[in-house]
């Protein structure tokens with residue numbers, strides 16, 4: 001660990017690229033059902049607080065120079081705020097989502113319609129998949145989660161439609177039910193991840209592909225620190241992920257901490273709220 005003063009370690013030659021994100025204001029956010037271990041409908045949620053935290057996230061993206069488009073929230077779909085699950089977009093081609101749970105099923109067509117109405121080339125999926133929740137795109141490969149939500153058959157469907165190699169990774173810890181709760185791309189070639197979320201074989205795949213990865217601790221994973229968004233230089237990450245934040249700074253990233261504690265009651269963090277249109 002570096003002991004350099006923070007002014008020195010935050011100086012960086014890492015470069016960001018401008019991004020376009022799709023987000024959904026959590027006007028109807030609540031926890032009324034439980035489809036992952038984070039969700040306790042008895043705990044109570046504060047929708048106004050969720051909207052406030054989400055607005056800070058949106059402002060963080062805009063102040064970094066990124067473009068944010070919005071999709072209208074739909075009453076009765078409290079998890080629609082988690083836009084990452086709505087699709088996977090690579091080079092303008094939109095692979096639609098097909099949700100594993102009935103409670104979220106209507107979100108798939110709602111997100112796909114947003115893209116169809118804007119003239120994108122789309123594919124309605126045959127197999128269950130939860131969009132960028134389980135698909136993370138790097139320059140040469142797409143990393144794809146399975147085990148809890150996305151059907152491995154969807155991995156082949158995505159590869160055929162998008163023309164980028166898809167690497168299957170098996171998730172084994174129900175708290176980290178989507179790939180984006182356990183891993184995030186730092187840039188087009190490297191990632192950060194929590195080893196405990198993956199099967200032994202998938203861990204070896206990650207070690208082979210990313211020998212220089214940032215390895216996160218259980219403590220950082222348990223505050224959804226891996227559910228972060230990097231533009232290649234700036235990393236938007238839950239503020240409680242203190243160990244991960246130190247390591248990111250040491251590696252020359254600029255860290256943009258956010259508080260999304262209200263949305264975490266549903267098992268979501270910054271990345272879950274963010275669908276990249278690339």
Ligand code: ARG
Nearest residue numbers: 036082084133178266268272
């Ligand atoms: N409550 C939602 C679910 O369980 C949270 C989704 C979080 N999204 C994500 N990309 N990890 O489906």
